[in-house]
Amino acid sequence: MPKALNVGMIGYGFMGRAHSNAYRKVNQFFKLEYQPVLKACAARKEDKIKAFAENWGYESYETDWRKLVERDDIDLIDIGSPNNTHKEIVLAAAEAGKMILCEKPLAMNVAEAEEMVAAVERAGVPNMVWFNYRRVPAITLAKQLVDEGRIGKPFHYRALYLQDWTIAADVPQGGQALWRLDASVAGSGVTGDLLAHSIDTAEWLNGPIRRVCARTETFVKERVHAETGKVEPVNIDDACMFLAEFANGSLGTFESTRYARGRKNFNTFELNGDRGSLYFDLEDPQYLQYFKYADPKTGQKTEAHLTGWQKIHVTNFEHPYMDHWWVPGCTIGYEHTFINALADFLKGLETGTPAQPDFRSGLRTQKVCDAVLQSAREGRWVEIE
Numbered sequence: 001m002p003k004a005l006n007v008g009m010i011g012y013g014f015m016g017r018a019h020s021n022a023y024r025k026v027n028q029f030f031k032l033e034y035q036p037v038l039k040a041c042a043a044r045k046e047d048k049i050k051a052f053a054e055n056w057g058y059e060s061y062e063t064d065w066r067k068l069v070e071r072d073d074i075d076l077i078d079i080g081s082p083n084n085t086h087k088e089i090v091l092a093a094a095e096a097g098k099m100i101l102c103e104k105p106l107a108m109n110v111a112e113a114e115e116m117v118a119a120v121e122r123a124g125v126p127n128m129v130w131f132n133y134r135r136v137p138a139i140t141l142a143k144q145l146v147d148e149g150r151i152g153k154p155f156h157y158r159a160l161y162l163q164d165w166t167i168a169a170d171v172p173q174g175g176q177a178l179w180r181l182d183a184s185v186a187g188s189g190v191t192g193d194l195l196a197h198s199i200d201t202a203e204w205l206n207g208p209i210r211r212v213c214a215r216t217e218t219f220v221k222e223r224v225h226a227e228t229g230k231v232e233p234v235n236i237d238d239a240c241m242f243l244a245e246f247a248n249g250s251l252g253t254f255e256s257t258r259y260a261r262g263r264k265n266f267n268t269f270e271l272n273g274d275r276g277s278l279y280f281d282l283e284d285p286q287y288l289q290y291f292k293y294a295d296p297k298t299g300q301k302t303e304a305h306l307t308g309w310q311k312i313h314v315t316n317f318e319h320p321y322m323d324h325w326w327v328p329g330c331t332i333g334y335e336h337t338f339i340n341a342l343a344d345f346l347k348g349l350e351t352g353t354p355a356q357p358d359f360r361s362g363l364r365t366q367k368v369c370d371a372v373l374q375s376a377r378e379g380r381w382v383e384i385e
């Protein structure tokens, strides 16, 4: 029997749209007991949230998220609002017994994230952080290849997350999307916004990071604030580079910036082990590159004249998630990562095995982000507990 799951979506921006699309499509492509219903959405500007509700087919809307959280006809609260709103909404939603899906980064800092984990665990409500890149089929395939032992003993992990949209000094801070440049709303700059994704993927594929040594930079030191109209100091990190030691003994380098001219959403990683290597690039997301040096079961080396990188087009039915989509050779895109993630969350409700990453896993990423920022401030290596 299908079970209706009444969704209360907070925020109508980039993620409000990506998540709403996922709720509308998930049951068309995945066989699931739970069926999301677009019950209500919330944001402060009435004209905007009303138009959003009409466009996506929400039955109603609120102009205060607290009203949404108090409603008896809402089962799940989805947080697609800026980072400084996450904690307060999570505490209220957990208290009200709602399931919670929260955008990344989970919180502004570790202290907030710990409170949020305690709240959902105390209330016993299902929860997940939208680290959607885990659900890019090529990245899920990377995880499968690691688990199959195809990389062997890992030596190096190398991640880049590069953009170029804040180079102009006249880009303001504050307001829709630009809240990312205001540290009081975002918590941090590229570390929380972009590297949080890279860290989540890295720890998923290569295990926990033990310690980090970082350097950050703010290239444009003052910007007009869209809300006050005044020129104000910029307190976010525009760029962040850090070295990492993983608990498995491998070494990592991570780099992120919004000042890499020509790079739009260049999210890549490479993992090198004694049996093989993997490489992924989000701007070419259908492919996973794999170099096979030796077979994981027999240890037999690939014949020397046949060695080379394989560029695997991740669209076969045998590839992660792809049996839910089109025929082999036909690609899927960015929006499907949210649909895949939602399908996993709903399957988790059905089977009783919660989907990951849950808030506790999001806290782990937050710990690495905070350690990176602390290391940059103090100019030294910082251990992660």
Ligand SMILES: NC(=O)c1ccc[n+]([C@@H]2O[C@H](COP(=O)([O-])OP(=O)(O)OC[C@H]3O[C@@H](n4cnc5c(N)ncnc54)[C@H](O)[C@@H]3O)[C@@H](O)[C@H]2O)c1
Residues within 6 Å of the ligand: 010, 011, 012, 013, 014, 015, 016, 042, 043, 044, 045, 065, 079, 080, 081, 082, 083, 085, 103, 104, 105, 130, 131, 132, 175, 176, 177, 178, 179, 193
């Ligand atoms: N998973 C991803 O890949 C990904 C991508 C982009 C953003 N995000 C995360 O999603 C969240 C939202 O980012 P976005 O890009 O959608 O931002 P956005 O600026 O496009 O949208 C933010 C929305 O939140 C609403 N909002 C702001 N303050 C509010 C409040 N007090 N109460 C209710 N609504 C409020 C705004 O009206 C707007 O609709 C952030 O945490 C961000 O880090 C994640």
